[in-house]
Amino acid sequence: DAGVTQSPTHLIKTRGQHVTLRCSPISGHKSVSWYQQVLGQGPQFIFQYYEKEERGRGNFPDRFSARQFPNYSSELNVNALLLGDSALYLCASSLEGALHLFFGSGTQLSVL
């Protein structure tokens, strides 16, 4: 079975642009979470979605938004990019209520 897949793997944008990151969960997993990992730090929680509804949101500005589709895949959108948005963006999926999160390999976003 395929694991969590994220696309693209790398992305370079300039300040002020918009970016969309994509995530496909493991088959059967209906919960998807997004994390931002700045170089040298641990991941920071951005969003969690379950059955297309937002279940939780971290301390991120409104420039960050996400959605989950009927097939449980998810998109993370970031508007008006800042240099500080440069990071590895990780997606994780899980069964509802499960403790074990399965992570993808992330999207490395560089904002110039």
Next chain:
Amino acid sequence: AQTVTQSQPEMSVQEAETVTLSCTYDTSENNYYLFWYKQPPSRQMILVIRQEAYKQQNATENRFSVNFQKAAKSFSLKISDSQLGDTAMYFCAFMYNAGNNRKLIWGLGTSLAVNP
């Protein structure tokens, strides 16, 4: 507020030796879960071991075991018979219930190098 502290930015160990990574946390929650995740150069976070706070017995997964001291809010990871493939960043993480979802709080990580 929940916090996780990993006081060892870098560690190294010889192949086949044993190494212990430290983690402390702070919380007022009674029900929570603790994890160690491994992040190799491939960047994918991989679950190493999990401990439920209500369980007194320390979790063990093959060569990996934890020393969970609830009163001291300490959760260290012991890797026995270290292998070259254990070289990675190791993150300690704390999960608690926040409304209708669970939040995962991470430490800054410890970079472990296993030397041949």
